[in-house]
Amino acid sequence: MDDEVEAEGEKKKSRRRNKKKETKVDEPESKEKKQTNPPSVPIHELFPTSEYPVGQEVEYDGRMGKQRITSEEKRAIERSKYDDYNDARRAAEAHRQVRKHIQSWVKPGMTMIEICEELERCSRALIGEDGLKAGLAFPTGCSRNNCAAHYTPNAGDPTVLLYDDVTKIDFGTHVNGRIIDCAFTLTFNPKYDKLVEAVRDATNTGIKAAGIDVKLCEVGEAVQEVMESYEVELDGKTYPVKSIRNLNGHSIDAYRIHAGKTVPIVKGGEATMMEENEFYAIETFGSTGRGIVRDDMDTSHYMKNFDAPFVPLRLQASQKLLGTVNKNFGTLAFCKRWLDRLGATKYQMALKDLCDKGILDAYPPLCDIKGCYTAQFEHTIVLRPTCKEIISKGDDY
CATH class of the missing domain: 1.10.10.10 (Winged helix-like DNA-binding domain superfamily/Winged helix DNA-binding domain)
Known part of the structure; x- marks a missing residue:
């Protein structure tokens, strides 16, 4: 009897010891890293398996699109390019989280330097800046009103963001040279909503039109048709929205933001084809002015x-x-x-x-006529062999 009691006691002790061991093994799993507010945790620490979120996948049009998505040959090509896609996805996730923070944080009355420094500080942290292996892909564009692109403040610039400003926030991240070039328009006054809607719609149209073997000029024609179907009423006066004809999207390559092909946002332009596995920045600009920009202001x-x-x-x-x-x-x-x-x-x-x-x-700032307003939206896409991936797509746009 005593032997049975002793044996039972040993079993209980053994179970308790095993329970403690199990608890110790399980503990690290419950300490999964989460993003802080404001964001500061590098993206690669949030995804310990190094598999980053896939962007929005869109099937190519027509019969060939269906064949591509099921083709084993095309899938094999994709597998060989996985590292490039995954690097771009990591850069895109950093971009999404940074812009979400900036959209909720920025307020009228802040200086443009203050805004850029916060955005860049956050970007450097989230991308896990590491020399030329990972970091910012280009300066933060924060072009206001008639200025459409390539403005960032130089040291000592006193410019302050105003309630009535229309500001294009254009910034880039990269991992191993795989660049995410993505932009949105920031406004506070709802009177600009129609202008913002026109340009967002035009950019989405450009993305929809893009594809393998599509002529670049066809994308431009589709964009202009949608963009210029809009009108904007500002302070009792109606303005047609015009595509800015001398600005365009572009192909992107490793460490090369403008890789040689241009994607127009008006009809005409190159009949060159888009090709498999190319990365593109699809961006459109709308203006209440002349629809043409010129160099202006100090270069940064x-x-x-x-x-x-x-x-x-x-x-x-x-x-x-x-x-x-x-x-x-x-x-x-x-x-x-x-x-x-x-x-x-x-x-x-x-x-x-x-x-x-x-x-x-x-690259000096590019401006339309004084007194007009310009807006921009932009995404980075890759023409994968099986489908089109909008890598920088987010819940915001």
């Missing part, structure tokens, strides 16, 4: 010419600046604020010298 954006020839540099300052650019940005775009952040000083003459020699290209 610069980028190394992807095909720049070797040119001997006599100025030591130019050599030093080019070294800084090569090390920190490579062929990705940058701005003066980012040079300041790296501790660069007295670089204005060197910047001009590198631009004059064709090593760097300057």
Whole structure:
């Protein structure tokens, strides 16, 4: 009897020991990382398996579309490109979470520098900035009203965001050079809602029209037809919405934001075909003005010419600046604020010298006529062999 009691006691002790062991093993699983508010946890820590959310998948039109989605050959090609897609998806998830934060955080009365620095701080944290392996793909565009693109504040710029502003927030993230180029229009006054709707609709139309073997000019024609079907009433006066004819979307390649093909937003343009596995930034701009932009205001954006020839540099300052650019940005775009952040000083003459020699290209702000308003929406897509993926698609747009 005593032996039976002793044996039963040992069993209970053993069960208790096993229970403790099980509890210890299970503990780490309950400590799954979650995003903070404001966001600060790198995306790769939120997805420990390194499989990032797939964007919106859209079947190609027609009979060929159905054949593509079931083709084993096309699926095999996709598997070989998985790393490229996955890098872009990680960059896209960072973009989505950053813009969600900015959309709820930004308020009239903030300076443009304050807004850009918060957006860039958040982007650097979420993308897990790591030299040229992961980081910001280009400066934060925050072009207001008649200015459509390529404005970011330089140091000391006192510009303040106003309630009546129409601001294009255009920023990019990248992982291993796979760039997400994605933009939205920020407004506070509901009188601009129709303008914003027109451009969002036009961008969605461009995305819908895009596909393998589609001519670029066909995308532009579809965009213009939708964009220019809208009118906007502002302060009792009606304005037609015009596509900005000298702005367009573009193909994207590794570490190359403009990879050679342009996607027009008006009819005409290239009859070149879109091809399998190409990445594109589909972006449209609408204006209540003339629908043409020109260079204006102080330049802030610069980028190394992807095909720049070797040119001997006599100025030591130019050599030093080019070294800084090569090390920190490579062929990705940058701005003066980012040079300041790296501790660069007295670089204005060197910047001009590198631009004059064709090593760097300057990208001044692009503006329509004063008093008009411009809006923009943009997504990055990839023409996968089996379907079209809108990688940067989110709940917001």
